[in-house]
Amino acid sequence: MKTRFGPDGIHFFDRTTGWNLLLDECSIPEEQWSIAPRQVSIALTNVCDLSCSYCYAPKSRYRLELARLRRWLLEIDELGCFGVGFGGGEPTLHPDFAEIVSFTAAQTELAVTFTTHGHHLNTQLARHLDGYVHFIRVSVDGVGATYEAMRKRSFQGLLKRLETARSLAPLGLNMVVNTKTVGDLPAVAALAETLGARELLLLPEESTVGRAGIGADTLELLKMWVETYRGPVPLTMGESRAASFPICRALPKERPLDSYVHINAAGELLPTSFSPLGVTLGEGTFYSALRKLQLQSKGESQ
């Protein structure tokens, strides 16, 4: 069980069960607030072997090496962070993925989660990860032909991998919702239910150059579906559209760098995964980079 002090109160977290308890009746003086963010996401590699239309083939082939990762992970843990989420690219394509995961679980008290397309979760990798993962997020944008059209991989193959994932750790499904996938909402929710998934994260596709995005009609369908969904799997919403959906914020007073920072595959510490406001971690400590980032973002907002 880990504890953090912050603007919202005293927060307890158990990585094995994922339970959070917040005592928000008390107010904690600022000098006692935990230094590290609650969550750190780490892009282990930029490499991915899929080419989903809403992603792109990475321009760089950066990846983080094990020795530096180990040092940062120990530090992140000590500074009071609750968990790390490994991502990418496709994190399972990092040559030391299994070792990074097992090291984090064994040598720190951090919750270990990762986001994957799932297709490399074979029995061999599963054996290496067994007992070291607390939560897995798998991208499933639809079932059958819908899935195959989006991800260009076999859906049957995915189902097999999902079984493997499920045998390893509690599972969440991530679904990009657009005109092509919205009709599959009941089927993906049913799949999530069958798998005993802990969460279904809905990510309405946004509009951008060359892509139409979700569209008002589809968004309306999504809303109606969310409102009428009575299944057992908790729904969560990508933040971009969260405002128009019923959501609750557990820690409303958190400032951005209290809740989350991102380390990209090039070894930069960023307030978000896209931000231009980064600090190179280099061979230095996570703490010194975090302090720099805190000062930098303070300067920016002044």
Place this chain on the structure above:
Amino acid sequence: MKIWQGYGSEHSMNLVMVGSFETEADADNVQQLIRRITSQVDIAVDEGVLGVGENNREFGESLRTLLRELDLFILNSHEMEQFRYDVSIEVKGRRLVLTTDEIDVSAFLKILVDQGAKVEVYSAHHHHGTDLGPDTSGS
């Protein structure tokens, strides 16, 4: 007391707002304009006229004067705190590119539209390869 189950979230907003203008000078001017409002909002916060999370009902005199001078009558006082958020703004040719993790961005949207931009808003979590924000690809 609150109690819930979950492993935090790896998903942040990653909002990208792009305003395309007719000329580079237009984009530059709007960046300047946003900078001026931001500085004035900072002063108003320091002076205790405005607060963040306070549901501000008043602009305060200096801010009102500036907005009048800028001929900007589209913003309301609640929106002023948005200028205190962690927002970064860059001009790339005729485009002004705003990136943030916030969802409350109406003030910026209004300014861009008011100043003649064609505006696009999306999350970089879903859309990569637009050259408007670093690599955010994730499985």
